[in-house]
Amino acid sequence: MPIVAHVTFIELNLRGLIVRCPMSPNAHITSHRKPRRTATQSWVVRTGVAGGVLSTLAVAGAGSATAVEKPTEATMEMPAINATISSSIAQSAAATQQTAFGYQESAQQDKADDTAKDASKQAKDEAQRIADAAEKKAAAEKEKREQDEARASRATERKSLSAKSATGSSDEAASAASSSSSTSTGTGSSATLISFLQAQLGKAYVMGATGSSSYDCSGLVMAAYNQIGISLPRVSQDQSTAGTQVSLSNLQPGDILYWGSAGSAYHVAVYVGGGKFIGAQNPSAGVVERDLSYDMPTGAVRVM
DSSP states (O other), rough: OOBBBOOOEEEEEEETEEEEEEETTTTTTTOOOOOOOOOHHHHHHHHHOOOOOHHHHHHHHHHHHHHHHHHHHHHHHHHHHHHHHHHHHHHHHHHHHHHHHHHHHHHHHHHHHHHHHHHHHEEEEEEHHHHHHHHHHHHHHHHHHHHHHHHHHHHHHHHHHHHHHHHHHHHHHHHHHHHHHHSOOHHHHHHHHHHHHHTTTEEEEEETTTTSEEEEHHHHHHHHTTTTTOOOSSHHHTTTTTEEEGGGOOOTTOOEESSSSTSSEEEEEEEEEEEEEEEEEEEEEEEEEEGGGSSSEEEEOOOO
């Protein structure tokens, strides 16, 4: 009877890998079983089976190792790519930082320039303010000094006149009467001078004018003396020193009266006798005749 041999396989599951190992074709015999093999023969069979299993495992392991090595090669390329990207990012960051520093430096410079301009403008404005204040102060002090000098001179003159009046009132009365007579009649050049001045009464006061429809104070005095052929300086400061200084208690018609110090007088007029003077007073009054008591002059000069 024929022997039917069945080949079976041993399946081993090693980490999901199924390995089939062929067994000996004499494993199953339907009939006429052969005698049992010796221990040596069994050992050889088992060694062959184990060798086949290990060969299969080695082949599988080699294939598995080959499959695992591919990602390793890809992984080895990553550092170069990462280095390139990192270098590019670093360069971009450095450029951005440099630009930011440039903007910051420019902004600081602009701020410093603006601060310097503001400080310069403030210093200039402050200097101008101080100069204006000093100029105003100097003008006010000068005006006050002139007024004080005029008041002091008038006070001194009043004391002198009062003392003279107390000691010889009769002589003063006689002198006044004589002066009054000279006012109406006059003699020679003084009469011509006084007549011209009286003809100008009521005309306007205009700064810098010398006639014939308007005058300032020194312009009227100069024009009056031109009538008798005497040439005088143009301004009051010079007219106050143009002749011989005379006392206010010894005035004669035609004497030039001045207010302020000699050489720096700020107003002039002409004494016409009788304790009166004619002068271009101010823009509101014009050319007028006033008593000496209205505003006592500081001094007088005689040019005739």
